[in-house]
Amino acid sequence: MDLSTSIENIPRIGPTYQKKLKKLGIKTLRDLLFHFPHRYDDFSKIVPIAEVKVGEVCCILGKVLKIETSRTWKKRMFLTQAIVEDKTGAIKVVWFNQPYLTNTIKEKDTLCLAGKVVRGEDGLYLSNPAREKITDKKELSGFTHTGRLVPVYPETEGLSSRWLRYIIKPLLIKLKDKIQDPIPPDIRQKYKLMELTKALWQIHFPSSKALAKKAQERFAFEELFLIQLSVLKERQKIAQQKAIAIPINIELIKEFINSLPFTLTGAQKKCVWQILKNMEKPHPMNRLLEGDVGSGKTVVATIAALNVTKAGYQVAFMAPTEILAKQHFQEITKLLADFKLNIGLLTGKTDKFVSKKLKEIIEISRKKILEKTANGEIDILIGTHALIQDKVKFKNLALVILDEQHRFGVEQRAKLLNPTKQTEIQAIPHLLSMTATPIPRTLALSIYGDLDLSLLDEMPKGRKKIITKVVSPANRQKAYDFVRKQIKKGGQAFVICPRIESQNQDLEKITSSRLTKKKRAILSWAEVKAVKEEYEKLSKEIFPDLKVGMLHGKMPSKEKERIMNDFKNKKIDILVSTSVVEVGVDVPDATVMIIEGAERFGLAQLHQFRGRVGRSKYQSFCFLFTDSPAKKTRQRLKALVESEDGFALSEKDLKIRGPGNLSGTRQWGIPDLAMSALTDIFLVEKTKKIAKEILERDPNLEKHPILRKKLEDFRKRIHLE
Ligand code: ADP
Numbered sequence: 001m002d003l004s005t006s007i008e009n010i011p012r013i014g015p016t017y018q019k020k021l022k023k024l025g026i027k028t029l030r031d032l033l034f035h036f037p038h039r040y041d042d043f044s045k046i047v048p049i050a051e052v053k054v055g056e057v058c059c060i061l062g063k064v065l066k067i068e069t070s071r072t073w074k075k076r077m078f079l080t081q082a083i084v085e086d087k088t089g090a091i092k093v094v095w096f097n098q099p100y101l102t103n104t105i106k107e108k109d110t111l112c113l114a115g116k117v118v119r120g121e122d123g124l125y126l127s128n129p130a131r132e133k134i135t136d137k138k139e140l141s142g143f144t145h146t147g148r149l150v151p152v153y154p155e156t157e158g159l160s161s162r163w164l165r166y167i168i169k170p171l172l173i174k175l176k177d178k179i180q181d182p183i184p185p186d187i188r189q190k191y192k193l194m195e196l197t198k199a200l201w202q203i204h205f206p207s208s209k210a211l212a213k214k215a216q217e218r219f220a221f222e223e224l225f226l227i228q229l230s231v232l233k234e235r236q237k238i239a240q241q242k243a244i245a246i247p248i249n250i251e252l253i254k255e256f257i258n259s260l261p262f263t264l265t266g267a268q269k270k271c272v273w274q275i276l277k278n279m280e281k282p283h284p285m286n287r288l289l290e291g292d293v294g295s296g297k298t299v300v301a302t303i304a305a306l307n308v309t310k311a312g313y314q315v316a317f318m319a320p321t322e323i324l325a326k327q328h329f330q331e332i333t334k335l336l337a338d339f340k341l342n343i344g345l346l347t348g349k350t351d352k353f354v355s356k357k358l359k360e361i362i363e364i365s366r367k368k369i370l371e372k373t374a375n376g377e378i379d380i381l382i383g384t385h386a387l388i389q390d391k392v393k394f395k396n397l398a399l400v401i402l403d404e405q406h407r408f409g410v411e412q413r414a415k416l417l418n419p420t421k422q423t424e425i426q427a428i429p430h431l432l433s434m435t436a437t438p439i440p441r442t443l444a445l446s447i448y449g450d451l452d453l454s455l456l457d458e459m460p461k462g463r464k465k466i467i468t469k470v471v472s473p474a475n476r477q478k479a480y481d482f483v484r485k486q487i488k489k490g491g492q493a494f495v496i497c498p499r500i501e502s503q504n505q506d507l508e509k510i511t512s513s514r515l516t517k518k519k520r521a522i523l524s525w526a527e528v529k530a531v532k533e534e535y536e537k538l539s540k541e542i543f544p545d546l547k548v549g550m551l552h553g554k555m556p557s558k559e560k561e562r563i564m565n566d567f568k569n570k571k572i573d574i575l576v577s578t579s580v581v582e583v584g585v586d587v588p589d590a591t592v593m594i595i596e597g598a599e600r601f602g603l604a605q606l607h608q609f610r611g612r613v614g615r616s617k618y619q620s621f622c623f624l625f626t627d628s629p630a631k632k633t634r635q636r637l638k639a640l641v642e643s644e645d646g647f648a649l650s651e652k653d654l655k656i657r658g659p660g661n662l663s664g665t666r667q668w669g670i671p672d673l674a675m676s677a678l679t680d681i682f683l684v685e686k687t688k689k690i691a692k693e694i695l696e697r698d699p700n701l702e703k704h705p706i707l708r709k710k711l712e713d714f715r716k717r718i719h720l721e
């Protein structure tokens, strides 16, 4: 048995548990041992029974005098009661609905118990304690579920911490001395890192809190070290790959910039320059353009595209939804109207085309679009996932632009970047990924470094501040009255609904990559339901005099498009929508954004919704509806009232909600431990330096085979965009 052993071949894990583990993404022994506890219950102090205190969680050690299970009359549940005695006294112990306990626990057994001490009608008792039978064998490995710092795992998919402890502990004992540490000994010594086997033991079954922390530090170091090695290796690889070098056409770019109805911000100019400089090299660019909603990413990308097309090559521009693709098509055709380019739109449903001669949008057949793309007639092809289909061939694709990059999978990206997609040349296209989900600056820099990251950290001038208010239930009507007034003045409103609370709260905690198909279906169903109910309420009760529309992800795309267009054309006053439905869409007259159940969204996400309004010359408003009286919620929402800076808000989100909930980073697959560490600038810099040093000495890690193997596995698991 070694770390790559599949869980099917691990003793004591039956088919049901195999399935549950797989749902968590745990497939091998390695995955299992690296499924770390998220906290520890401190049961390390064993208290004499005479000294237990009411209301406290106590751990006792004693002999069972009596144990029996009965059925309660009223509630029809099983009640297991025992009396346990030590040298100082005896106490009653009660378990609810665990009748099987009487099969395993017998009189005269020695038990260690940890649970809350409660005062009952006939004296104190220990309520539903964690328990552990003490046999002689115990001496070997000590306590597991009680009498120590007990690991508590993030419990999901019906896997209890008790079960995980029961499985993991013997494995750790068995594998002792068989796990090789990928961190080279000299580095381990120099930076005082705990050795792997010991660290695994200490993170699962720590002897003290300090040692648990040392173990965590080691794993955080390891993850960051691997991230940095991975990033550096990727750079090495790119430096060896060939791409078309695109010369910078200064005259052309000046002409374009002069044709714009506004002047570029300093940040836009900086980013344009970084991108153009990057594409000048004969190696593929892999650059992330990160900028808040409304920071003007499209223009930046358009300049890059223009420069590429005028050099004689094609550009593909992929957006995650039809609405967005269409909007980009409209905007880019307008921006480039005087530059004599053929621009196509290819989505699941529509195929449009702007010819350089006609200067007008015409609909042509899919076949024609594909033909014109393959023979190079189309300079820029904009579209949805439809672009990655095998039948879409380019003549000479030199630049791929991805909008909302985090919404695409690694394979989808790879397909579009595959040189075999082109008929004339066989070079890897340059890649410009864009995101409006502000990955906190610290995180982004940790991962990409300034080499591959362009930040649009300045908003175009003249934007009015959006007035943001937290609205409690008592003020709901006032807000609605206000909305009516705004609409009478010519404005429009969005209402965003969160999904209706699922019964299983845990669902929310499971990261999206781990969601099963079925659960995803439930979630989107819950969202549709929420929208429908809100729509009913608003259209019938609150605004019967206004035109209310509804939009959700389950609608056919034609229908979605029609509704979005109706909203843009002001045939709809108020649009009720799910959070998944396009937030990137531009509706100039929308001046009010209402967010229902605002407490359920992250700050960065709320900020994105808010960015949908405030695009007209009129004052815009954002109302955060919340029924939650919790102080923490109010504080979080208040941050939004006070700040307009998406980057600052996402940093705050990271602090408040923790890295696990950060949107835009989940697809990386980085464990929480490392995500937290990524905000530790010093550790990031340190690991970066160490990674550089080791790769300079040993570029292919031939002298470090264990590390090399580990890095290969890591790169299969982690997908940095
Ligand atoms: P996002 O970064 O969210 O994709 P867009 O590219 O859609 O933002 O730009 C938002 C709006 O701002 C567009 O209407 C665009 O024309 C406009 N815009 C972009 N750059 C500037 C600028 N420098 N000054 C004024 N308006 C700008």
Ligand code: MG
Pocket: 297, 298, 403, 584
């Ligand atoms: Mg955009």
